[in-house]
Amino acid sequence: MxxxxxxxxxxxxxxxxxxxxxxxxxxxxxxxxxxxxxxxxxxxxxxxxxxTKAELWSAVGEVIAARLAEAWQQALAANTTPKDRLRALIAAQLRQIEAIPALPAILHSRELNVDNANLRQRFRGILLQYQAHLVANLEGMIADGSITPDVRPQDAAILLTSLVQGIAIRWSLGSRGFALQPEGLRLLDVQLALFAYGER
Amino acid sequence: MxxxxxxxxxxxxxxxxxxxxxxxxxxxxxxxxxxxxxxxxxxxxxxxxxxTKAELWSAVGEVIAARLAEAWQQALAANTTPKDRLRALIAAQLRQIEAIPALPAILHSRELNVDNANLRQRFRGILLQYQAHLVANLEGMIADGSITPDVRPQDAAILLTSLVQGIAIRWSLGSRGFALQPEGLRLLDVQLALFAYGER
DNA sequence: TATGTTAGTGAGTAATTACTCACAAGAGGT
DNA sequence: ACCTCTTGTGAGTAATTACTCACTAACATA
The missing domain is CATH 1.10.10.60 (Homeodomain-like)
Known part of the structure; x- marks a missing residue:
């Protein structure tokens, strides 16, 4: 033994x-x-x-939720301006995906999508929470004039979460042939520059 | 019988x-x-x-590939300007996901990603083709002045495919609680308006 | 060093998996 | 009405699945 x-x-x-x-x-x-x-x-x-195996999966969900939540808290605590906080939130998310590369696959798993309603609700909550953090800081950026008020913060937040997910998928489908975080932040800057057009 | x-x-x-x-x-x-x-x-x-089951999956891959390719061809044939073609390409993709809701899950299945190299190659080719269509029409839009030349077409294409994937994930995680195509096209217009900022 | 608690095992279970094969029977052409 | 090709079946297979249970041995504490 x-x-x-x-x-x-x-x-x-x-x-x-x-x-x-x-x-x-x-x-x-x-x-x-x-x-x-x-x-x-x-x-x-x-x-x-x-x-049961389902309860094991629920435990996995809790662990992931806890790690993501802590990463977001650190990102928010370490920065003061809305723009820095937004960037830090995206960077944190990319870093977590690198640390837990199974994350995108779990999002598409049958365990989550079909079998385990408990797990599905947990992840849905996680994503909504992240979205809310993004919206809050995007509103801050509109208020301080660093992005245009022409785009609704909710829509901008969807574009950003989609960006993270899209890059993560490209990263895993392409055998992780590039560095996730730098590439993600590069494209984030492209998108942020677009958001800022009203100020140019 | x-x-x-x-x-x-x-x-x-x-x-x-x-x-x-x-x-x-x-x-x-x-x-x-x-x-x-x-x-x-x-x-x-x-x-x-x-x-074998693997050969059944390969047949499924062929069917999907054929349907996607045809949807893209129709989208391209039915429109003349780069902007209309781009919109039609995105609309076609959203419509295909609605018609074959298993598509995102299949793209991330282990059958495709680990077990069935044949199927994987087939889908990789299809996705590259789609990306190429997007890039071609984004270049056309830069040429005819409908979007800014400040964003590289390759980057813009990534933002757009990410948008489609991100919305599809939100759609399936949220138990398909909204209409995929209208919501997708609405956000596409938001993104296209951002791409056009140089022209305002 | 004795004892109660708890982590871990060995050997099972029934159900389900992809897949096989000898044979049956519908359908079309003559 | 016959013949033949092809679609479909019934009854299997060995391997693998999640899960169980009676039992054992390590650990903490007294």
Whole structure:
């Protein structure tokens, strides 16, 4: 028998293993057997910590939600102007996708989209929250005159989240052949320059 | 025994059933049994028409590729100005996603991304072709002065494909609670107005 | 060092998976 | 009405799935 660990540590190991394998094998194809082998325990051990696979996925959702929320908080806390905060929010999101490359695949997984309503609601909430942060800072940018008031902040926020998602998809479909964060920030600047046209 | 059909008709039925189920059940988890039940034949009948599941997926890839290519051709043929053609290309893509709602999921399925290199190559080519169409018409718009030359057409094309993908994700995560095409075209107009700022 | 608690195991389960094969029967041409 | 080609079936297969359960051994604390 291998080294025993406190339940909380082992649970964290299992969630990490799932995130790694979701990237390699795909979220809908990874099995409890794969996870157990990756962690280094037997399959039965997985079910000691998570009664069902669905609850394991919910735990994964919680971990991701917590990490994203913290990244956003840091981005907001470290900057003062709306423009800097917006850039930091986008940068944080790109960095999180690099850190959890399975994220886009999980967004399209059947586990999330079909089987696990709990998980789906969680992610929907996460995306709405992010959108709200973007809108708030875009409103700030309109107020301080750094972008045009001709574009509604809600629409601008959709364009920006789409940008992040689109780049992330290109990144993973293209075998991650470019650096996500620099490329994303470059295109963000292109879009921000467009938003600013009223001020030129 | 139910009604017999010529092989070509039955193959088409099977592909249609797969597309319907890929949306409901998810591309990576739908089984030959599910497909057989949906078509109304036994599981063995599926394997009479397609020797393996992978070859069935390849047939699906061909069907999708043909439909997309035709939609683009019609979009290009029915319009003359670069701006109209660009709008028609985006509209066609949104319409295809509505008609084949499994499309985004298939694009990110493991069947395509990991298991089936044949299918993957087919889709990669299709997407590159779409991007090329967008770039060509964006260049046309720069040439005829309907958008600013400050944005590189390649970057603008990425922003537009990201827009389509981002909206499609919002659409499916939000249980398709809004009409995809109108919302997409509305945001396209917002983006196009930004691209045009140099001309105001 | 003795004891109660908890992480982990080994060996199962029934259900489901993609796929096979010998055979049956509808349909079209003659 | 016959023959033949082709579509479809019934009954299998071995492998894999999520999940269970009786049991064992490591750890904390006293």
């Amino acid at each position: 291998l080294q025993r660990k406190p339940a909380e540590d082992r649970k964290a190991d299992i969630v990490e293993a799932l995130l790694r394998l979701a990237d390699q094998i795909g979220p809908d194809r990874l099995t409890t057997n794969d996870i157990a082998r990756e962690v280094g325990v037997t399959q039965a051990a997985i079910f000691r910590h998570f009664p | 139910l009604q017999r059909k010529p092989a070509e008709d039955r193959k088409a039925d099977i592909v249609e059933a797969l597309l319907r189920l890929a949306d409901q059940i998810g591309p990576d988890r739908l089984t030959t049994n599910d497909i057989a039940r949906e078509v109304g034949v036994t599981q063995a009948a599926i394997f009479r028409h397609f020797p």
